Amino acid sequence: MDVLFLEFFQNTGFYLWDYRNIIMIFIGSVFIYLGIAKDYEPLLLVPIGFGMLIGNIPIFKGLGLGIYESNSVLHYLYFGVTQGIYPPLVFLGIGAMTDFSTLLARPVLMLLGAAAQAGIFITFLGALALGFEPNESAAIGIIGGADGPTAIFLTAKLAPRLIGPIAVAAYSYMALVPVIQPPIMKLLTTRKERLIKMEEPREVTKREKMVFPIVAFILCCFLAPAALPLLGMLCFGNVLKEAIVTERLAQTARTSLIDIATILLGVTVGASTQGDVFLKASSIKIFILGALSFCVATACGLLFAKVMNLFLKTKINPLIGAAGVSAVPDSARVVHVVGQREDPSNFLLMHAMAPNVSGVIGSAIAAGVLWSLMG
Amino acid sequence: MDVLFLEFFQNTGFYLWDYRNIIMIFIGSVFIYLGIAKDYEPLLLVPIGFGMLIGNIPIFKGLGLGIYESNSVLHYLYFGVTQGIYPPLVFLGIGAMTDFSTLLARPVLMLLGAAAQAGIFITFLGALALGFEPNESAAIGIIGGADGPTAIFLTAKLAPRLIGPIAVAAYSYMALVPVIQPPIMKLLTTRKERLIKMEEPREVTKREKMVFPIVAFILCCFLAPAALPLLGMLCFGNVLKEAIVTERLAQTARTSLIDIATILLGVTVGASTQGDVFLKASSIKIFILGALSFCVATACGLLFAKVMNLFLKTKINPLIGAAGVSAVPDSARVVHVVGQREDPSNFLLMHAMAPNVSGVIGSAIAAGVLWSLMG
Amino acid sequence: MDVLFLEFFQNTGFYLWDYRNIIMIFIGSVFIYLGIAKDYEPLLLVPIGFGMLIGNIPIFKGLGLGIYESNSVLHYLYFGVTQGIYPPLVFLGIGAMTDFSTLLARPVLMLLGAAAQAGIFITFLGALALGFEPNESAAIGIIGGADGPTAIFLTAKLAPRLIGPIAVAAYSYMALVPVIQPPIMKLLTTRKERLIKMEEPREVTKREKMVFPIVAFILCCFLAPAALPLLGMLCFGNVLKEAIVTERLAQTARTSLIDIATILLGVTVGASTQGDVFLKASSIKIFILGALSFCVATACGLLFAKVMNLFLKTKINPLIGAAGVSAVPDSARVVHVVGQREDPSNFLLMHAMAPNVSGVIGSAIAAGVLWSLMG
Amino acid sequence: MYGFSAINASNGWAISVVGISIVFSGLVMLSLVISQLYKILGFWSNLSEIKIRKKFKRRKRTQANNLPFLTENQKEISRQLLLIAQITGNQFSIERLMHLAQISDVQEPKQHIDYLLETKIIISDGLGQFAWDKEKFDSAIQSK
Amino acid sequence: MYGFSAINASNGWAISVVGISIVFSGLVMLSLVISQLYKILGFWSNLSEIKIRKKFKRRKRTQANNLPFLTENQKEISRQLLLIAQITGNQFSIERLMHLAQISDVQEPKQHIDYLLETKIIISDGLGQFAWDKEKFDSAIQSK
Amino acid sequence: MYGFSAINASNGWAISVVGISIVFSGLVMLSLVISQLYKILGFWSNLSEIKIRKKFKRRKRTQANNLPFLTENQKEISRQLLLIAQITGNQFSIERLMHLAQISDVQEPKQHIDYLLETKIIISDGLGQFAWDKEKFDSAIQSK
Ligand code: NA
Numbered sequence A, B, C: 001m002d003v004l005f006l007e008f009f010q011n012t013g014f015y016l017w018d019y020r021n022i023i024m025i026f027i028g029s030v031f032i033y034l035g036i037a038k039d040y041e042p043l044l045l046v047p048i049g050f051g052m053l054i055g056n057i058p059i060f061k062g063l064g065l066g067i068y069e070s071n072s073v074l075h076y077l078y079f080g081v082t083q084g085i086y087p088p089l090v091f092l093g094i095g096a097m098t099d100f101s102t103l104l105a106r107p108v109l110m111l112l113g114a115a116a117q118a119g120i121f122i123t124f125l126g127a128l129a130l131g132f133e134p135n136e137s138a139a140i141g142i143i144g145g146a147d148g149p150t151a152i153f154l155t156a157k158l159a160p161r162l163i164g165p166i167a168v169a170a171y172s173y174m175a176l177v178p179v180i181q182p183p184i185m186k187l188l189t190t191r192k193e194r195l196i197k198m199e200e201p202r203e204v205t206k207r208e209k210m211v212f213p214i215v216a217f218i219l220c221c222f223l224a225p226a227a228l229p230l231l232g233m234l235c236f237g238n239v240l241k242e243a244i245v246t247e248r249l250a251q252t253a254r255t256s257l258i259d260i261a262t263i264l265l266g267v268t269v270g271a272s273t274q275g276d277v278f279l280k281a282s283s284i285k286i287f288i289l290g291a292l293s294f295c296v297a298t299a300c301g302l303l304f305a306k307v308m309n310l311f312l313k314t315k316i317n318p319l320i321g322a323a324g325v326s327a328v329p330d331s332a333r334v335v336h337v338v339g340q341r342e343d344p345s346n347f348l349l350m351h352a353m354a355p356n357v358s359g360v361i362g363s364a365i366a367a368g369v370l371w372s373l374m375g
Numbered sequence D, E, F: 001m002y003g004f005s006a007i008n009a010s011n012g013w014a015i016s017v018v019g020i021s022i023v024f025s026g027l028v029m030l031s032l033v034i035s036q037l038y039k040i041l042g043f044w045s046n047l048s049e050i051k052i053r054k055k056f057k058r059r060k061r062t063q064a065n066n067l068p069f070l071t072e073n074q075k076e077i078s079r080q081l082l083l084i085a086q087i088t089g090n091q092f093s094i095e096r097l098m099h100l101a102q103i104s105d106v107q108e109p110k111q112h113i114d115y116l117l118e119t120k121i122i123i124s125d126g127l128g129q130f131a132w133d134k135e136k137f138d139s140a141i142q143s144k
């Protein structure tokens, strides 16, 4: 019996544990704490954080417990991540939630969503310079897209073994948008600029909203076919929403379906961060590059807005350029808050939504381009 | 860099497009338009229509974008179609929605649901005559069943490569029921017949409704075991509904579950209609045969009703025979409308539901028979 | 044509049927009846019962109808059972429903949840003695855990071919808790004991409830890593619930997600009980052992409660020991009812929930231990 | 191959005839069974009716036999409650009836059930089980 | 390999330039199309406007041309209804409008639609199809 | 093989003993930790309590120290709000408290929070962060 006890004990976490598991469990707990106590993207940080706990319970191989053991439950659920199935489903739900009115009212603001994507490619160069493979560099660059599903999707296609660090980096920084962006916004804009009030957008007809997702989908995917899975679902979801007659499908897409996808995506991505595979120099580099790309993306958005003002008759408030990184809707909220600190009567939220959502389209296209150039 | 640009350009839809893609994109848009603006089965036409757009973006092979490339996201979602998994799930939801009361009150009306299935077999003969393989002909015949999931299920089992055209044909004609059926109904019935009022059905006890799905399932599947996947789920769903104590399961089956299945089924079936595989002579033939089978099915239902009247003491309104094609609940609605045109005080809807739902059972049995004879 | 008719007839259930199918169809109907008319665990008995009907329609092999034929729809849905995917999803939902307050208020009551698990290991010995293989015996033992998903999960891992009988036994006895437990409770407790009133539990802070699932998860899975899939999801679900900010995910987990998993799990487990594989001597033995294990588990819970009373200052009502078997929440209800028969002013329900939920944790740990020792 | 030759070649006629006749026999069979089902269930419930009646007789004797008055609304609701009660066999517990009535949102079940108990249309066997006194109920329904 | 050498080795500069320019061209293209879309749709709906007007003209003549009065609330709701009506082209059936109005929970659609019919802002073609008399509506909206 | 021989053969006794003892040690361990958890969390929140107090002291001095009056209902609701507030650590923003209060449907959170601010039971650090003055709250709760 003592043998049996010993044998069993040698299979417990108390015997098998490794300092890296402990570190990761700590990080996971921090994620959960930030999600709950600080309300940073809780729908993402909490599942990922708890996933980190699950992934870092010290387990013995062979029984089929670990996410990297085929035939384990986690492995089956992780399949939706490695094959890039969850992200399009999440996009379907997002599409069924998103209202493109402001963007339709003032299409020019789309350019801000484009500008912020420069962060992606600059980070890509940075990653190459730090010695990453081209495909890995592309995946790392996409962190600057500030769009979790897009990042996971591209990484799953280009550099599967980096899914953990890149997803975690992307979501952490998206969660930290309220911390990262304001200083940059302050730095790159004058008070005068921050005080600019934008004119009311024109009223958009139901028909425009109805036609937009179809046109947007066809145009963007003709240009970047590899953006199909993401943009296709995003626009499909939006059609379901705007059609009204398909409301029940839109309803399911924006509730059960996206929630289920989010839960499974979050917990498995978290569980994929097993200490031994996650805590590596490369991960550190990825985090540094990720932070960089967020700052650069924000900066590009802001600066491009200032450039646009040189040409536009009715000036725009350059702050909304920062919303071009996507990170919907947090970065738009941040813009709003920063704007109000200067002038409480200035409501930028609605205006910031335009670059915000076009940032999503922008990074999906960027992902498509990178995928087709690297894939 | 120019090289790279050129290379990339050669991968865009602007370079790769093919007139057939454009045609299909146009058709897809028409589907979406009909669904939204004309309210023809929007829950099906909109997903299928948008699926057609997705499936006809000109893409380059190799990256894993197309629905026919294994490892593409669309391919994984399409799996539920090719393996016939979505249809039974849809039937589960339908079962959880359907009330069989009228059918229980007057079982004889079931025969109308049987008669209309003659269309299936006549079309089957037609398809053979037009030179289709037997298994293909069977799949084409089932279009006359006027039941999308059944058609997709049988085609997936008998002639997978025809899923696209057959599904599209089936759903288009189901959507066009309000256009196709009325003239035939006018043609084959006298005004006097259309004026017949039917007697109130007796009240059905909860217990009957409770026992029916179980009895129906056992009987029909003993007779046609191959109808098991469809009828099994249909009756299971109905048990969940009638049991009351399992309401929460029925609720989920008739909302989230069926919606998710419908979304994925619709969009992937649509995406499977890639111009090069879809726009063929065979598809044209299939559409012709499909239209034929709908008309024949309607006619059979009507005529059989008139035959029944020769024997029945309390006459039935032959119009309800047309509801035997299934296409729930549209054909029943059409019957009601046509009836009201003659006499606004004549409420046929409830009576038409009996042949309507038995038409679903009928075509499921027919599908089972064809599957086991061809499979 | 006669040939064809004959051929077809030979493929109908009327020709293929076997007395065992009839028996199973009868049993299935009884399950449905008990679920609906007697309200015994209807959410489980009805799906399983109808699954039995589905699984026992006499079918011909080759077409891909049966659950044991690789390419059949049922087979694909059954995959979630054989790979143990549904049980963790069900646990996720349970976690998102469960309130651990009472357990937090009086942690000592957890021991009752541990004591009742003795039934598992005693049954394990019994199964060995009746000539079952060790792995089979372990799976049979877990019936005593009175926890359906846990039983299915362990059996899927250790003795897949016994899933049918073990799942059916586990769920039947869980449904029969109101019949099985009371006599034992009467037998092993004195009226005086049954009259004991328990003190109000202290109020539990939100923070405790927030931290508990995390601590519980880490501790238990460090001790028994193989309990990871079940406990991981249970605690994850509970975190989603307690975090409030993730309410929408918790909501989906406790409605659509768990309902879908329950429907598919129930109907496929039922369908796996095909007469020829189910009606064997072994199944009879399993049912006897299952009954035994339930009684033993109940007894252990009760007796341990009496032992604890020897040491506790504020006595506990030994009846709540019976709730340690889990079978949430029925056994807790039974405790309450039995208690009230003696003294209508004695409300035990809340107190019984503590051993009840810890019984779930207990049997998950036990499953983990058995899996790692046998796997 | 095309036309009739194709049909004959693949035995099309036979298949069609077999097919349609199976479909018909299936639904004919079903419709026959259902029409009987009606009677069987009726018979069954009468049977248990009688059992119940025996069991509840002595109690019923004691009852005053004056007919309870029901408003149209009460009649309607009571009918619904009866349907629900019958799902679970002819005997039922009040809690359960309440529970089911709520799920299938009957209006103010509590109040109506109480009235039915009071008027002895729902009668107790004294052991926590209850039954529906159909005789009395029907006559109460008929009475204007 | 690190630094610029690495970037050059894998043709990084070119890729970045191509990448960002694709993203830009994509969104520029889209924003241009949208800005036109606005006009196209407007033009289209005017076109059909005219068709409709022809079709409904003889009916309109018969109308008294006094301006209907709309309260602020009625104006608001009517605007919503107009948006909804337009989803389905310029002609619509009342049932359908009702149905859609309910889905997109407009308050008391029935009552408002009736008022719009009464005031001939929604006009019938006498064949079950209805259309919106924009002229009249707009003037009614402007009027204080 | 059957009976004891079978049990011995597959080392059944040992396995059972090991098994049940693991289960026990697991739940014992857990119950011990939980019982401590209670204190730890309490201690922790006291700690931060003190920090908070420091931070908010100068403000508090300025306050009149008369005890605010709370109705039973107000007490109840305030307790709920406190529980919610504590999820997020001892400092919180009003918006957030409102938001959470709504999700967990507390009645009329706005009104109650305003009252708590007015009565200085919720105190501001002047930088958009707020904290709960537990001392004051408890005494207010006790006071009849
Ligand atoms: Na972006």
Ligand code: NA
Residues within 6 Å of the ligand: B117, B144, B145, B146, B147, B324, B325, B326, B327, B359, B360, B362, B363
């Ligand atoms: Na049909």
Ligand code: NA
Residues within 6 Å of the ligand: C117, C144, C145, C146, C147, C324, C325, C326, C327, C359, C360, C362, C363
């Ligand atoms: Na248990």
